[in-house]
Amino acid sequence: MKRLNWQSWAGFLLSLVAGFSYPFLFIRWPITREFPWANLVLFALALVLLLLGLRRAFKPDKGIVSKIFSSLAASLGLLMLAGLLFAVFVTGRWLPASGGAPQVGQKVPDFTLIDANNRPVTLAQLLTEPVNNRPPRGVLLIFYRGYW
């Protein structure tokens, strides 16, 4: 009976885990989000397994199917790695320059926006309504891309 090339299988599955664990898990903590350490470590392990699988499949006694399978697994693993690197280091840096954004020392423009209870809220209100029963010392405006 043919023995399963477990290195290739494990390497392939681990590369899936290494890729998908970034958006679904490691994005939650700044330390693993700002630089994908955890995912790169998982990818390193996956690539070692994939290489071992390739080495095993390319021994002279192995058939063509085994060679094709292990090559495919290794290619898909590399593709997953390329996808993660592209998402984090290329598209993640496609941000507008925003040269006109308020600088340190400048006054920010006022605004009136709607809160989650459909009430209009002005910046002036945010700057004067008490925080912790005292006048606020400051407001942290956090602009973000939205829920979706």
Next chain:
Amino acid sequence: MRGVENSLQALSEAGIRPVAISVDTPEVNREMMHEAAGYTFTFLSDPQLEAIRRYDLVHAGQGENGADVARPAEFLIDSSGTVRWRMMTENLYARARPEQVLEAAKALP
């Protein structure tokens, strides 16, 4: 954002009011951010990008169905409305951490 929620106590003691702003509607903020995700600080809606445009933070075409959204950015402003600290990230995955904000808040009057 989660970091801010987890640091609300410390921010409040420092007299800092965090406010999140996006193009999302009040309904989305209520249902997704407050009810589903459990955020308790203020979320404001800017679906017409009025403030987002005034702050030059428009990221064109990056939202749902190619809609314009805000790029991530954080501003710590003092009670006179002056920017005392800001983070204009160049990396979508790197945002202001509460400890940076609390550090910057020490210099507020």
